[in-house]
Amino acid sequence: MKISYSRKSGFTVIELLVLITMIALLVSIAVPAHSRQLVRTRTKVCVANLNRLEGAKIAWAKQSAKIVGEACVMSDIVGAGKYLREQPVCPSGGAYTLGAVGVKPTCSIPGHVIKD
Numbered sequence: 371m372k373i374s375y376s377r378k379s380g381f382t383v384i385e386l387l388v389l390i391t392m393i394a395l396l397v398s399i400a401v402p403a404h405s406r407q408l409v410r411t412r413t414k415v416c417v418a419n420l421n422r423l424e425g426a427k428i429a430w431a432k433q434s435a436k437i438v439g440e441a442c443v444m445s446d447i448v449g450a451g452k453y454l455r456e457q458p459v460c461p462s463g464g465a466y467t468l469g470a471v472g473v474k475p476t477c478s479i480p481g482h483v484i485k486d
Contacts, residue, residue, distance in 0.1 A: 411461075412461040412462045413462075413481060413482055415461045416460045416461060416462060416464065416477055416479065416482040417482060417483070417484060417485070419458035419459075419460065419466070420466070420474070420475050420476070420477060420482070420483075420484045421484060422454065422458060423447070423454075423458060423466060423468060423475040424474055424475055424484065425453075426447040426448075426452075426453035426454050427442050427447055427468060427471065427475065429447075429453050430442065430446055430447045430452075430453055431471045434446075436471050437471065438470070438471050438472035439470050439471060439472060440470060440471045441470055441471075442468050442469070442470065442471055443468060444457055444466075444468060447468075460477050460478075460479060460482065462479050462482070463479070464477040464478040464479035464482060465477070465478045466478075
């Protein structure tokens with residue numbers, strides 16, 4: 371009597387477990403790195419928006435002959451035919467405050483500040 375063994379092609383359970391473990395390891399490394407990069411990108415976009423608001427406020431103050439300390443509101447610089455067409459939005463959900471002439475605009479999210 372002859373016993374024949376047939377080996378079917380495919381993966382063994384051990385090979386599948388090793389593959390799943392390697393994928394899980396790669397995901398555990400990639401997800402936190404992606405989250406940190408997302409926070410950095412949102413911060414950079416917010417600071418760019420603050421710089422745009424500052425530039426528009428300076429242009430408005432010069433053209434309107436405003437002096438340091440005078441109030442500036444969004445409606446002075448944002449709108450059709452003004453310095454910015456639409457109001458910038460913080461990607462992290464913060465709120466922008468323009469402040470007076472000579473004071474840099476701020477965001478309500480900590481860490482979103484214009485660097486000097």
